[in-house]
Amino acid sequence: MTTASATAQSTRPSRGRGRGRRQHALLRLRGDIPLGTRIALGVLGIVVLLGFWWLAADVLVKKEFLPNPTDTLGGLQTYFNSGDFWSDVWASSLRILKGYSISLVIGAVLGLFIGSFRSVESFWESPIGFLRYIPATALVPLFLAWLGIDEAPKVALVIAGTVFFNIVMISDVARLVPREMVLTGTRTGAAVTA
Secondary structure (H helix, E strand, C coil): CCHHHHHHHHHCCCCCCCCCCCCCHHHCCCCCCCHHHHHHHHHHHHHHHHHHHHHHHHHHCCCCCCCCHHHHHHHHHHHHHCCCHHHHHHHHHHHHHHHHHHHHHHHHHHHHHHHHCHHHHHHHHHHHHHHCCCCHHHHHHHHHHHHCCCCHHHHHHHHHHHHHHHHHHHHHHHHCCCHHHHHHHHHCCCCCCC
């Protein structure tokens, strides 16, 4: 064997191992998988979650603290038949709509300013970075003490749980606007000075 053919053989990937081996569709890094496989994996994920729930409810935890899926469905059916289900769904939907609308307005205004001006970003970055990791449920006692027990603390809880994510998301999107578009907007008088 000549040295040229030996070099060519040594640079070829060996079959079955190394870089040349083609991975199975499920193991390819960011690779596509067939639609049927995606659906099957999605269903399997739900089945595994329900199985873990059932196991935890019947074996690991007392039923008073964690009912199994069958008991939960029975409770849902009883609640649905009581006549209070739809009025409670409506009341909760209105709270979510009010809270998220307020959160979205605050997030859009503050997020656009943070994403557009370095001075606003510098001022708000630290407080938002601190506040966004406080669990909203930890604020329930404060909201109850400050706002009473009516609708206000419930709406405030929705706002506190979503506003910081909206601010960060919108500011990130505002930062991604190409500088050329910002400059074009300022030259035509459609935006503030960049």
